[in-house]
Amino acid sequence: MKGLILPRGLLSTQIPAARRALLEWFRRSARPLPWRHHPSPYEVWVSEVMLQQTQVATVVPYYKRFLQAFPTLEDLARAPLERVLRVWSGMGYYRRARNLHRGAQTALERFGGSFPADYHQARSLAGVGDYTARAVLSIAYNQPYGVLDGNVARVIARLGAIPGNSGQPEVRRAVEGVLGQLLSPRRPGDFNQAMMELGQTICLPRSPRCPACPLRKWCRALRQGRAEAYPEPKPRRPTERHHLAAGIIRHGGLVALVRGLDDGLLLDLWNFPSAFGSSRAQATRKLREKLASLARGSVRLGEPIGEVRHSITFRSIRVHLIPTEVSDGAGSLRWFSISRLRGAAVSKLARKIVERLQEVPFS
Numbered sequence: 001m002k003g004l005i006l007p008r009g010l011l012s013t014q015i016p017a018a019r020r021a022l023l024e025w026f027r028r029s030a031r032p033l034p035w036r037h038h039p040s041p042y043e044v045w046v047s048e049v050m051l052q053q054t055q056v057a058t059v060v061p062y063y064k065r066f067l068q069a070f071p072t073l074e075d076l077a078r079a080p081l082e083r084v085l086r087v088w089s090g091m092g093y094y095r096r097a098r099n100l101h102r103g104a105q106t107a108l109e110r111f112g113g114s115f116p117a118d119y120h121q122a123r124s125l126a127g128v129g130d131y132t133a134r135a136v137l138s139i140a141y142n143q144p145y146g147v148l149d150g151n152v153a154r155v156i157a158r159l160g161a162i163p164g165n166s167g168q169p170e171v172r173r174a175v176e177g178v179l180g181q182l183l184s185p186r187r188p189g190d191f192n193q194a195m196m197e198l199g200q201t202i203c204l205p206r207s208p209r210c211p212a213c214p215l216r217k218w219c220r221a222l223r224q225g226r227a228e229a230y231p232e233p234k235p236r237r238p239t240e241r242h243h244l245a246a247g248i249i250r251h252g253g254l255v256a257l258v259r260g261l262d263d264g265l266l267l268d269l270w271n272f273p274s275a276f277g278s279s280r281a282q283a284t285r286k287l288r289e290k291l292a293s294l295a296r297g298s299v300r301l302g303e304p305i306g307e308v309r310h311s312i313t314f315r316s317i318r319v320h321l322i323p324t325e326v327s328d329g330a331g332s333l334r335w336f337s338i339s340r341l342r343g344a345a346v347s348k349l350a351r352k353i354v355e356r357l358q359e360v361p362f363s
Contacts, residue, residue, distance in 0.1 A: 012181070018218050019184050019191070025214035026194035031056075031201070034063055036193070041115035041140035042073040045103075048135045049096050049127065056200065062091050074113050077104040085268055085345035092348065094269055099127025117141045139189035146179040147192040148172075151199025156182075157231035158203060158221035165232040203227075237314045244310075244317050245283035246272040246353060247291060247301070247324035249333070255357075256326075256333040257350060258294070265312060269347040270334065273324075280304070280320050287322065294332055300325045306360045310349045321353060321360075 030036065033056065035047035046066060050059045069087045070076040076084065081101055088097040103125035107115060115136055116122050122133040134145035153166040156175045164171040184191035202209045208227050210216055221227045249256035249272075257270040275290050277283030284301060291299045302323035310317045326333075336344060338354055 014218060015182060018215055019182060021214040022194050022198070023184065023187060023190055026190060026197060029201075030193070030197055034060060034067075039140070041117075041136055042076075043067065044136050044140040045115050045128075045132070046100065048132050049100050050091065052096060052132075053093055054091065058091075062088070072113075073104050073115070074108055076101060077108040077113075081268065082345055086343060089269075089345055090348065094266060096127065098268055102126035103128060115140070117143070119143075119145070135192065138192050142187070142189055144183060144185050144188045145192075146176070146183045146188070147196070148176060148179055149196060149199075151203070152179065152192075152195045154205065154231060155195055155199050155203045155215070158208075158227055159215060159219050161220040161224060161226075161230055163230075163232065165234045167234045171231065239316050240314055242315055242317045243277050243280050243283040244274050244319045245277065245280065245287040245322050246274045246319050247287055248272060248305070248321050248353075248357065249324045249326060250357075251335070253338050254335045255338055255354065257336055257346065258332055258334070261347065261349070262290075266347045266349075269345055269350075270336065271347050271350045272353055273333070274319075280318075283320065284322060287324075291324065291326060295326045298327045300327075306356050308349075308352050308356050310352060312349075317349075319349065319353065321356065 033047075035043050039047075047059070047063055050063055050066070066087055070079060070084070079101070081098065084097055084101045085094060088094065091097070106125055107113060110124075111121060115125075117137065119133055119137060122128055122137060123130070128136075131147065131149065135147045137143040138145045138147060150166065153172075153175050156162070156178045157166070157171070160174070160178060162171060162174050162178075166172060166175065179195075182191075198213070198215070202213050206228065210219070210222050210227055213219065213222075216222055219227070221230045244262070255272070258273045259270060260267045261269075261271045262274050262276045273287065273291055273294070275283050275286035277286050288299060288301055302325075304320045305323055306321045308319045308321070310319055336346070338357075341351060341354060
């Protein structure tokens with residue numbers, strides 16, 4: 001791996017031709033996504049945050065809704081966090097929304113209400129790492145930063161038939177070196193979007209559409225007939241299985257929710273009061289202890305009335321629905337109308353529980 005600068009088969013004299021082919025393909029084939037065609041730095045920033053760990057097709061309607069609610073950075077900065085989370089609701093990974101909100105407040109206070117055009121200033125914003133800073137600066141400000149995500153890494157690994165997986169430091173260094181050589185200094189934003197688009201629509205992880213690829217004549221993996229062999233898959237984190245006891249405190253058409261789930265998850269979203277455990281019995285015991293610390297009166301837990309399954313990142317969760325009575329309430333509980341949960345900053349799991357409760361009502 002050491003000393004690799006360009007993919008074998010792509011000579012330095014061929015880079016301009018490959019670059020032109022890629023940019024021409026992007027000009028003709030780019031999807032008409034709402035954050036393209038001369039968007040503001042703020043709009044690029046929002047799109048890049050939303051696209052982290054979320055598919056493009058999923059992001060589009062949420063992006064439109066978010067920009068309708070907060071059309072400018074100042075609108076976002078001055079909005080209550082509760083409203084931001086409510087508009088974000090359904091996208092998941094809510095830390096992204098919290099960081100975007102905090103970052104907008106910082107940009108308003110320190111950078112005149114704009115996403116800064118300086119890399120180090122951009123990195124000072126909450127949630128803006130190297131990738132996001134490079135993406136916004138190249139796309140919105142046409143600065144010559146290469147952007148490396150999983151899709152771009154796959155394209156480059158196949159161009160050079162680079163062995164290994166993108167989580168290995170030597171592979172990442174090799175890919176970054178190639179990206180730096182290929183990057184268009186005149187049109188870095190278009191180049192980065194073209195590379196990402198190529199990985200999302202043509203150079204797919206499985207069954208890549210090689211005949212439609214604008215870089216096929218320079219692709220060493222294609223010449224080998226082994227495009228799918230690159231890059232090698234990263235080792236997957238084992239799935240962790242958990243039990244979660246969810247206390248169902250209900251009064252007529254209302255349910256009582258609390259901020260956060262448990263173990264530091266979903267901190268800014270409303271959830272049914274819950275506790276994790278290695279078994280249903282342990283989770284239920286921890287739920288009783290949790291509610292006892294919140295409630296001013298006695299707590300009574302009934303027998304489970306149903307369960308739902310839910311996943312959060314690497315956690316596979318079996319959720320037990322426990323009818324609960326709290327004799328004197330708890331200050332941190334908040335009552336929500338079941339019929340109006342759609343517009344609240346409520347977790348996807350809480351919504352799933354409510355759907356299940358419609359099937360197993362109890363008094």
